[in-house]
């Protein structure tokens with residue numbers, strides 16, 4: 001159910017977009033994105049978006065934003081600012097709310113879940129260059145000293161680990177379909193989706209509910225590569241249990257052809273579906289497993305499934321992160337935090353503007369846990 005506020009926001013955005021001749025469509029999303037790219041170089045964390053988003057992105061230069069043939073004046077921009085501010089009032093900044101959040105966490109256990117692209121690393125044109133900064137890495141390392149921490153990404157698990165380069169966090173790749181975690185304390189492995197593997201710190205468990213789709217995925221990747229080869233700028237990313245077809249660098253006029261080509265391949269694989277993320281088509285097996293299930297699985301594995309004294313904190317920027325926000329909402333406790341510099345429909349309760357705010361938030365969390373007499377490093381508690 002949409003709140004009156006959300007309806008009002010939608011109306012405002014539609015009116016604004018109409019006023020400046022922008023309709024929501026894949027191609028306008030692309031055009032908008034191109035404009036953002038040229039304005040912000042490789043720092044577009046909003047990906048697919050409409051013009052209202054561009055205005056939000058350009059709050060630093062509100063006086064005049066010139067796009068192809070459009071000039072948006074200060075009045076429009078400040079109206080957009082006020083829409084963003086109203087949205088933030090509904091989804092308060094996690095930085096501003098930090099003290100309140102910490103107060104609510106008193107006597108409870110926090111588990112930290114972090115999305116990768118657009119959360120720990122800024123969105124860039126080339127997916128292979130989406131590095132996280134050393135400062136961010138140090139902050140995540142510090143947080144993970146005090147709270148069980150997992151990186152939950154649409155990327156392949158190995159790939160995201162290569163980017164994060166941390167040994168004291170758990171990794172859930174392929175939108176949660178590839179999880180490497182410690183063995184479950186009580187429950188035995190069910191033998192179906194779980195495999196015990198030898199890790200550096202002893203045995204670990206791999207949870208892979210989509211294993212049977214691997215041959216089909218490999219076959220599909222070959223077909224997608226073949227089909228999209230001639231579309232300049234398109235690229236296919238093998239994320240192990242899912243596939244991404246990127247179009248951030250595809251010309252606007254080629255987008256529809258690309259989409260048709262992808263659809264024509266996917267339709268031969270009825271057990272798969274595709275959805276759109278930030279300038280990317282994400283194809284995955286249609287199983288009942290997403291980032292929300294991964295969050296529940298990890299909490300359970302860590303012996304933290306009791307919702308009365310455990311507060312999951314999840315930070316993410318993409319549509320697929322909404323599944324995890326939904327789980328936290330259902331549990332009734334925890335901190336779902338969306339990273340967005342534009343008003344967005346979300347189940348998250350809190351917001352952060354961009355990865356640099358994520359960094360500040362993590363630094364604060366680490367500092368607080370260090371100084372708090374009640375929190376001891378996990379290594380001491382678990383004897384690791």
Ligand SMILES: O=P(O)(O)OC[C@H]1O[C@H](O[C@H]2O[C@H](CO)[C@@H](O)[C@H](O)[C@H]2O)[C@H](O)[C@@H](O)[C@@H]1O
Nearest residue numbers: 116117123124125127130153154244248278280
């Ligand atoms: O769950 P995530 O960790 O957020 O992964 C979602 C997708 O992220 C990556 O693509 C996005 O980031 C790229 C690098 O900044 C950017 O070029 C692309 O346009 C974005 O969609 C990743 O490459 C995808 O495979 C993930 O599905």
